[in-house]
Each structure stands twice: as C-alpha cells, then as structure tokens.
Amino acid sequence: MNDCKIVDARNTFCPGPLMELITYMKQASVGDTLELLSTDDGSGADVPEWVNKAGHELVSKERVEGVWHIRIRKAK
C-alpha cells in the first residue's frame, strides 16, 4: 500500500480528476495501485462508477479536509 502512485488532480477543471486517473491507469501495469487526490465534489461518486464499469478494483475511498483520497487497483 505504501508504494502506490499518487495522481494529484486537486484544483483542476480540465482535463479533470477522472480523466487524469484514466490517463495514469492506461500507463500502469495490472496489479498496480493508484491513489487519486481530488477536490472535485463529484469524484466520490463518478470515480467508483467508472472503476466498477471498467472492471477495476476500488481499494478505499475517504475524504480528508475537502480532498478525496481514492485508491484503485488495476485489474485488467
């Protein structure tokens, strides 16, 4: 869990947190864990929605001081 890659998408409107996450997921290897940092209110819902539909694994999701910390494991 300690060597997961951080995708820092705080305070960005374009390309936006989910698009940033997809970019880095494409570069990652199967089994890698990425942690998305996002200040977008919608990330708490739209990131898990995509993770579920794309068949990856949502490891954890929490909001700390206005920042979403969402961990995803690449499954395929």
Added chain:
Amino acid sequence: MRIVVVGGGTGGTIVANNLSRRLVGEIRARKVRLTLLSASDKHMYQPGLLYVAFGQMSPDQLYREQASLLESNIDFHVDPVVEFKLDENRVRTQSGKVHEYDVLVIATGSRIVPELVPGMREGAETFYSEAGAVKMFKRLREFEGGNVAVVVGVPHKCPIAPVEVIFSLHDYFKARGIRDKVHIKYHYPIGRIHTIENVAKWAKPEFDRMGIEYETLFNVKEIDPVNRVVRSEEDTETHYDLLIAIPPHRGMEVVEKNGLGEGGWIPTDRYKLTMNGHDNVYVLGDTTNLPVSKTGSAAHFEAEVVAENIASIVKIGAPVRDYDGKVYCFIEAGHDRATYAMFNYQIPPDLKPASKPMHWFKMAYNQMYWTSVRGLL
C-alpha cells in the same frame, strides 16, 4: 547567461520572443545568449486542422516559416535535441552539436499515438495531422449517409475538440442537405459528455437539439475495421459506417528515451513551472505532467510566466510570478456560432450561450495567432 529553449511550437516560440524583448539590452551587450532549437523550419497553427477537415481552410494556410516568426536576436537552429544531460547542464542535438546552458526551457509538445489502440490507424479518420485532416475531409465529402461514430482516446490534446467536431459534423451534413440520412453518435471516456462540468451542462441541450446520440463511460479499446465495430474497455460496442477518432497522445519520444518523464510527460511544479528536482529547467505546454489542458492556450499563458521569471532572474536574481492555471479556449458550436471557456486552478469556466460574434472573433483569432506567437498579443 546562456538560455536554451528546446521546441519551436506555440510555447517555445512565445518564450523565445518574449525573452528576446525583455532581455534585448543584455543580449546586445552579450551578457545573455538566447538559443532556440526546433525540429522543424515550419510552424503549424494546429487548431486550423479542424477547419481543414471540413474544407474550410487549405493546408498551406496553417503554416509560416519558423524563422519569420522570431526576433532577430534569437540564435535559431533547426536541429532537434536528442540527448539531455541535465546534471551537466547541456544538451546534444541531432547534428552532434552540444549546447551548454544556465537555464533550459523544454517545450517539445506531444504526439498522437493511434497505434496504441488496435485498429485505430486503419479504421478511423482523424484530424490531428495535416494528412489525416485532408483524408477525413475527402471521406466526409463522399459520405452519403449512415452511422457516424466519434470516439475519444486518453489523454488528448485540445479537450474541446470532441464537442467541436460533433457540432461541425451536424452543420456540415445539414449544409449538404443529408443530415436526415446521417446518425451521429458521440462516445466519451467519463460519465458526462465533457470533462468540464459546465461545458457538459452547456453542450447537452445542444446535442439534444441536434439529435446527437451519446454514450458516456466509453474508453475505446479496439476497432475492427473489417466489420466496422468499435469496442470499449467497459465492454460495449458500436457499429459504424464512418468512424472519427480523437487519438490518444504521448509526450515526445526524446523525453521518454532520456528518462525525463513517464509517458513523455515531465514532472513539473504546477506554479513555478520548473522540472521537479531541477530548478534551472522550465517545462511548459503539452510537455508537462500537469493536470492542465493540453492546448496552445495553456502553453501561451505558461510561456508568459516562464519568460517573465527567467528575465527577472537575469535582472534581479529571483522569479516574480506563479502560473495560476489560466486557460482560455474558444469553442466552435458549429460553422457560424461559438463560445469560450476561461478558467484557472481555482475558478471554473462560466459558459455563455454561443453567438455569431464570438465565432467571428475566433475566425479573426485564426489570423491573429501569428501576432500572438510572435509574443505581441
């Protein structure tokens, strides 16, 4: 002081011209030497490719001689860098020449990589290159009706382009009198029709009015050109007669080969625009790994910050400004209307209804770009 700018696109050209004016006295007194290294003797206005794809501009209108855009005190060479020795403060070019620097600016841009999606190169039209845009126009011109699908690779340059091409397709087929024979379907990687929430809110009623079908959470996985099917990572598929793709992008190969950044994107401080771990190396435009739009506009505003800070370092020994994430993008809403999106790291865009005057302003900007890239606008 020796300043070397690598890359002659929008960002590199504006940085070089801006610095040449701010440091005109220092360059004349030979206290500063300003060098620009580019891979091409031509400069392309890349946003014009969308117009080429719809027969509204000819390819030769996209180009100017790079040397004609530069101030005369810039030491310009068409000699791309092949090796970065950042720990030794020097770069080596294709011709074998070594340039030592005190400050380096990397603005090498990005490239399309349709080959990363099986079948995309053979099966899809795209307007992200001159040859692709011309070919796409010829396909559109001979198209008499059927299913047109638009898919979007990630990451991609010009995030507004996916919605712009939809509006242009609608107006193009309408003008030809065959809009009722063409079904247009738009596919987008995330759960709404544009990554910027306010653009998505603005575009949705426009799509509905134009009769555009859309599928979200669609990341293109593969294309079967024989059976004309495009499939997504999310296990859905669409049949098409004509497929238009926004291809995925990567940073330039030279960045990857020199180990400067994964995917060709260089890790960059989002405010200082310096390369992480290298305070005398600035990065701007598509080359950065920043969560900022890959557009000429972002490169332009970043270039102004970089140039002002380098000039300030020369003059007072310290930088004076941070980049605030500013981006301004025109949005063509068809062939006679447009709007715009302006935002930064803190303030989201506030979309106005599309209008004809904003379209005319965009038409004027297509010419004003050549003033902008000279660093005058």
